[in-house]
Amino acid sequence: MLKTGKIYVVGLGPGDRLHMSERARRAILDSEAVVGYKTYIHLIEDLLEGKEVIDSGMRKEVERCNLTLDKALEGKNVSIISSGDAGVYGMAGIMLEVVNEKKVQVEIEVIPGITAANAAASVLGAPMMHDFAVISLSDLLTDWELIKKRIECASIGDFVVALYNPKSKGRVHQIEEAREIMLKHKLPNTPVGIVRNAKRSGEEVVITDLENMLNHSIDMFTVVIIGNAKTYVKNGKMITPRGYHL
Template sequence: MAKLTLVGLGPGSIDLVTPAAREAIESADVVAGYKAYVDLIASLIDQQDVIQSGMTREWERAAAAIDAAAEGKSVVLVCSGDSGMYAMAPLVLELLQQRNPELPVVELAIIPGITAANACASLVGAPLGHDSCTISLSDLLTPWEVITKRIEAAAMADFAITFYNPRSKKRKSHIEIAQQILLQHRDPKTPVAVVNAAYRDDQRVMLSTLDSFTSLEFGMNAAVLVGNSNSYYFGDWIVTPRGYKNKYQLETGAVLSGQKRGHALKTSGAPQVETEIQIDAEFQEQTMTEGDRV
């Protein structure tokens, strides 16, 4: 069966390409992708045929990769970050869905990659330590009025936010509009990080606050990370607390009065009823992740 593998390359450093992604690229007959991303993995390309094209040519790349796979070749289509995050996976799946059923079936595999949000966050601490979302400010494929509704909803819900595609030569005001929406719901001194080209040669990390970050110089290669109402600076790190202080005494690790380890958080404003269903403690301990044991 013909096979097409979508590979997320991560933020750009060859060191952050996963072993599974490396193996898929090196064993492929064909490597397809945006030229700048193919250049990032030049050291992994030897005998493979290469299909590459420029910006805004996503449909052509996806169709060419599918056609090559349908010919019986092992094809890898590379994307920056993760292929499912503002990248090629949705388009490839849509094209496969539209294919003539009489054409050869193309088996699809997806290898995840480190997203821009994760990569940029790692350079400035833990700005995404609690509930967060990503919003692209590019209106090339999404109406601007839809984007502003999503910004408003995220602001009201107090999500930490990573803005993708924050500014371009043609589109300078969108990030400023996003800033004004957020300022209606958050403190002007909310921590903000602007990270350009994370883990690439031209990486640049800039720290600021919600009321002033738009004065910084950045473009399409940057991501803007905005903290929530609880985020703060610890030196040059941004911290968005998970909420441990609501249940534990941080100095000693002791459980606060009225709280129980492994039970829902109790708040004074919302009395909670204890459930009569008891879960075996040993089973619960075995199945919880470390992050759940709060």
């Protein structure tokens, strides 16, 4: 009987090679096939020599997992890649689900990466030093009412909030509604950090506030971090104090 290959679900981190883990690099090098959304494949092109590369467009997540499993069942080690952390809105969950669904025995290793919120926070200063909530504004797979409820709960709880997928070409009103909900519980001058392409080529940073955040460019490559009641901006850095006495 053919020995199955191993599946690596790899989080690449923010994109710049310097912020990828050594474990991720080795997993890719150990793979005979690499599967991923083409934008992410592009980030690791120098590691792909001699490998079978299967890139695909957006929203083909289930297809990508099926292709990955096929390769493993052919006896090949295979990496399926996500940017950031594969376990945060990435490929880890759906890959495990596809393998469970097919009722096959394949070894799977999930390799964590630096997720976008942490990368963006490091660029802004230290806005996530205290309790925080991570919320995706994409309502492709999640009921918008539930997302709104979560924004409300996170605001009432005075969490620092990191918003993923804040806006796309076809999805523009969610960030506006999110801001309105937050303004019911957070002050208009609450600091807001907007980071595009955090810790990779093309990085752009804006520090503004809830009142003015919509006056800045926000898209799918952007993470938006909204402070808690104690967050402040000083010397161009956004800081949420943990409460130490200086």
